[in-house]
Amino acid sequence: QLFRQEGTCYQQVKQVLHAAVPDxxxxxxxxxxxxxxxxxxxxxxxxxxxxxxxxAPGTGKTACLSRVLLDCKDELARSKTVVLNCMALGSPQxxxxxxxxxxxxxxxxxxxxxxxxxxxxxxxxxxVLLVLDELDQLESKGQDVLYTLFEWPQLPSSRLVLVxxxxxxxxxxxxxxxxxxxxxxxxxxxxxxxYTKEQLTCILQERLGQVAGDPVLDSAAxxxxxxxVSAVSGDARKALDVCRRAVEVVExxxxxxxLLKPLRGGES
Numbered sequence: 001q002l003f004r005q006e007g008t009c010y011q012q013v014k015q016v017l018h019a020a021v022p023d024x025x026x027x028x029x030x031x032x033x034x035x036x037x038x039x040x041x042x043x044x045x046x047x048x049x050x051x052x053x054x055x056a057p058g059t060g061k062t063a064c065l066s067r068v069l070l071d072c073k074d075e076l077a078r079s080k081t082v083v084l085n086c087m088a089l090g091s092p093q094x095x096x097x098x099x100x101x102x103x104x105x106x107x108x109x110x111x112x113x114x115x116x117x118x119x120x121x122x123x124x125x126x127x128v129l130l131v132l133d134e135l136d137q138l139e140s141k142g143q144d145v146l147y148t149l150f151e152w153p154q155l156p157s158s159r160l161v162l163v164x165x166x167x168x169x170x171x172x173x174x175x176x177x178x179x180x181x182x183x184x185x186x187x188x189x190x191x192x193x194x195y196t197k198e199q200l201t202c203i204l205q206e207r208l209g210q211v212a213g214d215p216v217l218d219s220a221a222x223x224x225x226x227x228x229v230s231a232v233s234g235d236a237r238k239a240l241d242v243c244r245r246a247v248e249v250v251e252x253x254x255x256x257x258x259l260l261k262p263l264r265g266g267e268s
Contacts, residue, residue, distance in 0.1 A: 027199030048153035055192025058235030086137035135164035194234020200226035
């Protein structure tokens with residue numbers, strides 16, 4: 001019975017330490033505000049445009065945008081939102097048929113494919129919000145794929161709002177220098193810095209605070225984990241992972257002790 005109670009407590013702790021999208025992102029209030037403002041200004045304000053979000057893995061880019069899209073769901077209901085993870089595409093060129101499919105367009109090949117998408121995105125209709133996660137996967141020789149996508153919001157009567165997320169800070173400088181020549185050319189930039197030790201401690205405390213009862217991991221352990229992770233990467237997923245592993249180790253130890261305890265009343 002003791003282990004059954006203990007067991008469920010460890011299960012709950014491991015669950016809250018998974019890298020899901022929380023209700024509120026600790027330490028990302030500024031970035032959340034900028035994302036919300038960008039979507040309201042461009043999608044609701046019917047102003048085509050692009051935003052480039054950069055930051056190392058585990059700094060909250062995808063989680064933050066997912067949270068904002070959930071929170072603004074009702075406001076964005078009249079526009080069309082397409083979210084593509086570029087890691088799942090076979091090649092940089094595959095982004096075009098994938099987008100066509102989401103927009104319900106007939107699949108055509110070659111140059112016609114891009115032309116039909118351009119025609120669709122400059123015709124009358126609701127705003128289209130295109131979110132491309134892992135955007136660095138679309139880098140190609142001559143950067144034609146990235147150029148095409150980032151030029152679409154600049155076409156006359158375009159109704160596309162593009163948000164690209166990538167790990168590289170300099171992707172736009174390196175790959176999209178030509179866009180800067182256009183008056184409205186360069187995308188707006190938003191950088192997610194690595195999490196600090198204090199922010200990581202808050203994230204871990206908030207997650208573990210969701211489980212009732214005595215804390216499984218004490219505060220010194222959390223701060224030690226936060227300090228180590230912030231010194232290396234500031235990656236929140238890494239910090240959650242380390243704590244989850246620590247809980248698994250404790251769980252195995254407790255299970256071992258519980259199973260080895262002699263049973264009362266001389267039962268075998």
